[in-house]
Amino acid sequence: MMIACMTMRVNMLINKKTMSRGKSTGVYRVDNDDDFQLEIEYIYTWDDGDYYSPPECDLEIDKVHLNDMDITTFFFDYLLDKFEIDVLEYAQENQNE
Numbered sequence: 001m002m003i004a005c006m007t008m009r010v011n012m013l014i015n016k017k018t019m020s021r022g023k024s025t026g027v028y029r030v031d032n033d034d035d036f037q038l039e040i041e042y043i044y045t046w047d048d049g050d051y052y053s054p055p056e057c058d059l060e061i062d063k064v065h066l067n068d069m070d071i072t073t074f075f076f077d078y079l080l081d082k083f084e085i086d087v088l089e090y091a092q093e094n095q096n097e
Helices: 011-015 072-093
Strands: 002-004 021-032 036-047 056-066
Touching (some): 021 072, 036 072, 056 072
Antiparallel strands (some): 002 056, 021 036, 036 056
């Protein structure tokens, strides 16, 4: 599932000297002490744009695990709205790592 970027940073084009486009993968984790561990695996792609085209990015949630149990379908059915902004912001902050 692709999630369109909801926030773009204006200074991306002005201050960023890194890649103008790229792709990164990562894992967004939510730990609740010893009770549970939620892991959301994602693929984040971006293009900083240029004078003629605006910046773009996409976030694809690949897999979701709760305590090592695959809950990807359950996540898309019931939890996506709760986590999509947090995962997107995390992916944007960690895109070059």
